Amino acid sequence: MGEYLSVMEDRNLPVVSGASATVLIIGAVGDLGTTGLALAQGFRKAGIRCTIFEKHESLHAQPRDWNMGLHWGATALQGVLDCESWDKIQTVHVDPSAPVADHDVLKFINSMTGEPMSEIHTSKFYRLRRSKLRSLLEHELDIRYKKVLKNISMSGDGRTATVHFEDGSSYAGQFVIAADGARSTARQLLLGKNKGAVRxxxxxxxxxxxxxxxxxxxxxxxxxxxxxxxxxxxxxxxxxxxxxxxxxxxxxxxxxxxxxxxxxxxxxxxxxxxxxxxxxxxxxxxxxxxxxxxxxxxxxxxxxxxxxxxxxxxxFDPGSKGHYWNNHGGRVTLAGDAAHAMTYQRGQGLNHSVTDAAKLVNAVTDAVSGLSSQATSISAYEDEMIARAGGEVRLSTINTEMLHDWERVLASPVLTSGMKHKHK
Structure with missing residues (x-):
């Protein structure tokens, strides 16, 4: 097995024990805890069968909770949800009683003196609780818990990928999408432990x-x-x-x-x-x-x-040298923090993750419907994602460096570019 992805038929691998689905998603709780769930909701809406595999025993096994900013990515999240679910997005807000304003202001102050420094004007800015967002996204999904990823193998005919878990079970599918967080096991299988590790x-x-x-x-x-x-x-x-x-x-x-x-x-x-x-x-x-x-x-x-x-x-910057993984004809890819772990001071992680989900749903739908080949669809998703989110990883890290250096702080992208999505 080793630390690398097994790209061959291996008679020593366990026999596939689970019913196959078109899409196998690794991770429901990892990173922001939304990428895998948003993907699955998008596939459910598109009528594409998928299964999520999660290493924890439940969605709420971890006691800590986050809240996250959703702004330019709101359209993507709305696109993967059915109307009934999107209509409940206000219930996920940190203050459900206060309607999300059409325009809002994020204030920056000098935290020693209290003096105002900058105001960033945004369009609709949702401040969402991670645990409640997970609960909204989990309904009617096929989620298998306590599934710790061990390896991924490829069929010799180029048609399927099989995921293998520590409990001895294995499942085959046409697509494997790993959304298992910043310290993604799948990414390390694809790239090796050193290149696949976070920085x-x-x-x-x-x-x-x-x-x-x-x-x-x-x-x-x-x-x-x-x-x-x-x-x-x-x-x-x-x-x-x-x-x-x-x-x-x-x-x-x-x-x-x-x-x-x-x-x-x-x-x-x-x-x-x-x-x-x-x-x-x-x-x-x-x-x-x-x-x-x-x-x-x-x-x-x-x-x-x-x-x-x-x-x-x-x-983790997917655009860095040595970080481009082999998707094996579009059979395996990464999304969310598994693909692009970024610092959070610029508040971009959730927006890129749900955008990954929306674009991957479209890519898989095109491949399944025959509008394009599987290899072409997934590679196009990866090229766009690496340019978009890889650029954000770099910008967010630069921004983090600036925000902790008073001499450079006024040049920070969070003060000059605000919360806008920007990349070349």
Whole structure:
């Protein structure tokens, strides 16, 4: 088996034990937790049979939750959903009671002084909870849980691909699409462990979800009803926003989502890899002492044993040398973070992921209907995706570097280009 994709008929591989489907999707919970589900909904809408394989035991097996910005990618997500599902998109919003405005403003402030720095005007900006979006997208899908990918093999006749799992099961299909997250197993099978690994970056962040007293919650939300971003002269970037406001009349039940990110060398990341939750919290609380509100008070008000979530930043650029995988005649490809892991300060990940889904549904539909060959359709998808999302990976990483360097911050794409999708 080895670390590379097996591109041959291998009599030592297990006999295919599952019923075949046209499309086999690897990953429902990986990365943003939406790419595989959005793909499957698009195929369901198109009448193309597909099955999702997920390594976790359920969609909600991981306790952490995100919220994500959907803006220019909204059209793509709407395109893969049926009308009934899209009509429920407001219920997935962090504040379902507040209709998404036709125009919105993302404010950037100096997070040390509180002085305004920039306002980015956007068209409809959906702030969606990942867990609720997953719940919206999972209905009527064939999802097989506890399926840990082991290998992918190709039939000798060039017609099918077979996915093999750690539990000994295997399934054959005409298309295999891996959407198994930034640390994609499928990508490492295609490219090898070294070339298929994410690139570690010298930046890190610590995230918090927290509730407050009614008085505190109203004060914190007074800075912006949904989200605000801060840039600190000492090289910190920060975000503060609403995560869950199901009951607008009970501020004590609201959950806020906030983080601080900073430059953190790989040596420092490695030396603190074993830190406890308290050490992570103490570290970020010490940073916040030099911040203005809402960050300063929010970090002061959470208890000293509050749960936090730390992560080092990474990326994967599909356009980099050595990163172009063999799709074996269009039988296997990547989507979402598996194809293009990017930093999040520019807020582009979800938009590119759902765009991948929409374009892949079209590509597979064209191939299945005979409008183009399978190899041509999937290669065309990959060429467009690598140009679009690979460019975004690079731009987002540059933006992350700028936002943590006060001397360069005013030249940052997030201040000059805003939330627009741009690539050459």
């Amino acid at each position: 570690r970056l010298p930046y890190a962040a610590t995230f918090v979800h927290a509730k407050f007293t009614a008085e505190q919650a109203l004060y914190l939300r007074s800075f912006h009803p949904l989200y605000i971003a801060g840039i600190h002269p000492s090289g910190f970037f920060s975000f503060f926003g609403m995560h869950e406001a199901e009951d607008p009349d009970r501020p004590e039940t609201w959950t806020f989502f906030f983080y601080i990110s900073w430059k953190y060398s790989l040596e420092e990341q490695d030396s603190t890899a074993g830190w406890s939750n308290k050490q992570r919290l103490d570290q970020v609380k010490s940073f916040a002492k030099d911040f203005c509100d809402p960050w300063k008070s929010a970090f002061e008000w959470i208890s000293d044993d509050h749960q936090v979530w730390y992560m080092g930043l990474t990326d």
